[in-house]
Amino acid sequence: MALDISAVRAAVPALAAGTARFDAPGGTQTPRPVIDAIAEALGAPLANRGTTTEGERRAETLVAEARSALADLLGTVPRGTVFGRSSTQLAYELSRTLAKTWAPGDEIVVSRLDHDSNIRPWAQAAEARGATVRWAEFDPETGELSPQSVAAVLSPRTRLVAFTAASNLIGTRPDVAAVARLAHEAGAHVHVDAVHSASHAFTDLDALGADTLVCSPYKFLGPHLGVLASRPELLEGLHPDKLLPSTDAVPERFELGTLPYELLAGARAAVDFLAGLAPGPATGTRRERLARAFAAVEEHEDGLRTRIETALTALPGVTVYSRAARRTPTLLFTMAHRGPAEISRALADRGIDAPAGSFYAVEAARVLGLGTEGGVRLGLAPYNNDEDVDRLVAALAELVA
Numbered sequence: 001m002a003l004d005i006s007a008v009r010a011a012v013p014a015l016a017a018g019t020a021r022f023d024a025p026g027g028t029q030t031p032r033p034v035i036d037a038i039a040e041a042l043g044a045p046l047a048n049r050g051t052t053t054e055g056e057r058r059a060e061t062l063v064a065e066a067r068s069a070l071a072d073l074l075g076t077v078p079r080g081t082v083f084g085r086s087s088t089q090l091a092y093e094l095s096r097t098l099a100k101t102w103a104p105g106d107e108i109v110v111s112r113l114d115h116d117s118n119i120r121p122w123a124q125a126a127e128a129r130g131a132t133v134r135w136a137e138f139d140p141e142t143g144e145l146s147p148q149s150v151a152a153v154l155s156p157r158t159r160l161v162a163f164t165a166a167s168n169l170i171g172t173r174p175d176v177a178a179v180a181r182l183a184h185e186a187g188a189h190v191h192v193d194a195v196h197s198a199s200h201a202f203t204d205l206d207a208l209g210a211d212t213l214v215c216s217p218y219k220f221l222g223p224h225l226g227v228l229a230s231r232p233e234l235l236e237g238l239h240p241d242k243l244l245p246s247t248d249a250v251p252e253r254f255e256l257g258t259l260p261y262e263l264l265a266g267a268r269a270a271v272d273f274l275a276g277l278a279p280g281p282a283t284g285t286r287r288e289r290l291a292r293a294f295a296a297v298e299e300h301e302d303g304l305r306t307r308i309e310t311a312l313t314a315l316p317g318v319t320v321y322s323r324a325a326r327r328t329p330t331l332l333f334t335m336a337h338r339g340p341a342e343i344s345r346a347l348a349d350r351g352i353d354a355p356a357g358s359f360y361a362v363e364a365a366r367v368l369g370l371g372t373e374g375g376v377r378l379g380l381a382p383y384n385n386d387e388d389v390d391r392l393v394a395a396l397a398e399l400v401a
């Protein structure tokens with residue numbers, strides 16, 4: 001069954017501006033229930049977490065509801081759900097915590113396909129401990145990061161393998177479970193960047209085989225924060241630096257300072273909004289509804305992606321870099337006689353948002369031969385419709401002509 005796209009669009013006030021948006025991989029527009037949840041959190045008594053006053057109890061409730069929602073989204077339990085400012089901040093914090101036990105001679109593996117947020121924190125932590133960084137290479141012709149390319153750089157000294165569940169630059173979705181299996185056989189911790197994939201695919205920590213993963217609700221209709229998912233038993237064994245009086249309980253031990261309660265309210269509302277996209281009657285648990293919703297989202301987005309892809313490949317002088325067998329609806333392209341920034345500007349002049357660059361996937365852009373200029377990225381969200389695609393296709397044909 002299909003998504004009700006007009007209902008989705010009607011719920012997102014920013015779309016009233018009339019722009020055809022293909023900038024979702026950078027951050028989505030926000031539905032009204034998410035905006036309302038943030039406002040409501042701030043509009044009623046709110047204090048630091050506790051049990052004595054109404055404000056304290058409300059803060060407790062907002063945290064508990066957000067943990068439960070994000071655990072449902074990611075396939076873990078509330079005690080395995082950590083909130084932070086961003087996925088980058090969470091990766092940095094985790095890298096410093098894990099690196100406490102790394103020593104010279106130890107190795108870590110990062111991938112060239114990744115956003116720098118899942119490379120530099122690990123590489124810098126390794127450097128600080130005298131550990132060696134090894135690189136898993138992807139194939140620029142196919143866009144694939146194969147399990148073999150990761151296996152090639154594993155060793156008995158590998159302490160960590162960090163890689164992406166989906167490339168934010170070209171959409172590649174590697175076989176995460178297969179890579180995780182190999183990494184675990186080598187005795188390594190598996191950290192997965194699910195920031196891009198979590199917007200497009202149903203996420204299951206266990207099925208992915210990840211020890212830890214991160215995602216960012218502002219990429220899937222929520223507010224700007226980061227979430228780390230893991231298993232409570234694993235988190236119990238990790239000891240981040242923390243303030244003396246702050247609790248050592250899991251998951252709070254990983255959350256520095258006061259949580260952004262209003263953003264947690266928004267993140268909870270975003271998960272509920274996503275669950276509400278499940279076609280048909282609202283039956284089953286929230287996680288079951290999320291599974292049905294993501295199936296419908298994938299079908300809708302893949303349909304639009306195919307239309308864009310068909311149009312792009314028919315245009316003379318256009319190169320599309322998104323070629324992997326399993327992909328998100330994220331297409332990176334260049335044109336022979338116009339730079340990416342110029343194309344992006346020309347599209348913006350026609351009311352179409354399609355940003356240009358390498359989007360912090362600097363290693364991947366270099367491997368693809370795109371340097372710092374990168375390409376033009378076309379990304380989709382559940383609110384994109386056929387009319388957006390019609391406008392894009394017409395504008396691209398005009399630019400080529």
Ligand SMILES: Cc1ncc(COP(=O)(O)O)c(C=O)c1O
Pocket residue numbers: 025026085086087088089115117118164166167168193195196215216225226
């Ligand atoms: C794949 C991927 N990883 C990590 C990040 C960084 O996320 P955050 O902004 O939450 O630090 C992004 C942001 O664009 C991303 O697309």
